[in-house]
Amino acid sequence: MTTEKIKQKPSVLVTEDDVENQKFLQLILKREFEVDICDSETSFRERLLEKDYDVLIMDISLKGGRDGIEIIKDLRKKNKYKNLPVVCLSAHIFSQDKMKARDAGVDAYLTKPVDNHLLIRTLKKFADGNRDDNH
16 A cells, blocks of 8 residues: 555636537546536536635636626635636637736636637646736
């Protein structure tokens, strides 16, 4: 019996309402991360209560009443989550969208279609505790 500790993959919660994007993200992330997917604010909150995550991916445009920016603003008000890394992955490319995301507390802002390597590198950096970001 060895005393080595088996290193677990970092966990990521993806909030994305488009089924094709969910499948794509699951496929590219599953080798490096434990991936959970949710598609709404309700399922996002349920997942957060069930498990602790190393990093979150949040889409801005979600079906239903509230968008990803509003959800992140609420998340940052809770002590337990105010330092949880959030990577915004959005089709919104305008600087005002990026500014709103930053003001809400997003750590990195990536646009769709995203470069797979950049996404994985960014998530790993935050999962490892490095919160300095230049995106």
